[in-house]
Amino acid sequence: YLTTVELSRVIEDAVRLVTRSISCEGVSFDLDVRDQLFVNARTSEVQQIFVNLVKNAVEAILDAADSGTIRVESGRDNGVVWVRVTDDGPGIPADNQGLVFDPFYTTKAPGKGTGLGLNIVYRIVTKYQGHISVQSSPGEGTVFKLTFPSPE
Numbered sequence: 001y002l003t004t005v006e007l008s009r010v011i012e013d014a015v016r017l018v019t020r021s022i023s024c025e026g027v028s029f030d031l032d033v034r035d036q037l038f039v040n041a042r043t044s045e046v047q048q049i050f051v052n053l054v055k056n057a058v059e060a061i062l063d064a065a066d067s068g069t070i071r072v073e074s075g076r077d078n079g080v081v082w083v084r085v086t087d088d089g090p091g092i093p094a095d096n097q098g099l100v101f102d103p104f105y106t107t108k109a110p111g112k113g114t115g116l117g118l119n120i121v122y123r124i125v126t127k128y129q130g131h132i133s134v135q136s137s138p139g140e141g142t143v144f145k146l147t148f149p150s151p152e
Contacts, residue, residue, distance in 0.1 A: 004151060005046050007083060008033040011072055014050035018058060026067035027058050033074040037081050039148045045124045052117040053085045053144055059108075060089035060142070076150055085144045092136040100134055 011033050018024065039046060054070060061068030071086045092100060092107075099105045101122040106115035125132045129149050136142040 001042070002040050003043060004038045005041050005043050006035070007037045007039060007046070007074055007081065008035050010043060010046050011050050011074070011083070014047050015054055015072070017047075017051055018054045022055065022058060023062070024058050026065075027061055028067075028069045030069055030071040033072055033083070034076075037074055037076055038151050039081055039128065039130075040151045041124075041128045041148075045127075049121050049124050049146070050083075050085070052121050056117060057085060057087035057089060057142070061087055064090035079150050081148045081150045083146045085146075086141060088141040091138040091140050092134065092142055093138055094136075097134055097136055101132070 012031065015029055015031065019029075050072075054072075057070045061070070068088045072083065073086075074081070074083045076082070096105075096107065100118050102115075103119040104115040105119075106113040108115075122132055125146055125148075131147045133145050134142060135145070
């Protein structure tokens with residue numbers, strides 16, 4: 001059932017889950033998530049969004065380098081709640097950016113990924129009338145921006 005989900009708590013929990021489930025040595029987290037930002041959704045699904053995005057960012061950074069930073073920011077503008085997940089990993093080539101939300105699309109080695117994570121993220125975000133976009137430049141990292149209607 002739907003509930004009023006506080007994003008800061010869910011994002012902090014998602015980061016904690018990722019850091020406990022995979023090695024994040026060398027990756028630093030910069031969370032600038034405002035309290036009192038809410039979305040009407042299922043908590044578990046919102047958490048799944050951020051677990052997927054943070055886990056992908058960690059893996060991208062560590063596949064390319066020994067260290068990096070993931071920044072998560074949030075806010076509210078004009079009746080919309082937004083979250084930005086930024087990493088300073090290797091980035092996504094321009095011709096692949098349109099494919100990242102497609103089912104079974106992956107850049108990971110065989111056996112390392114199903115290509116479903118970002119497709120699941122996309123499906124959950126749009127289920128709640130949200131929007132997700134990606135901006136990336138090879139060598140400069142990646143930004144996923146999510147917006148949701150604000151229940152307030």
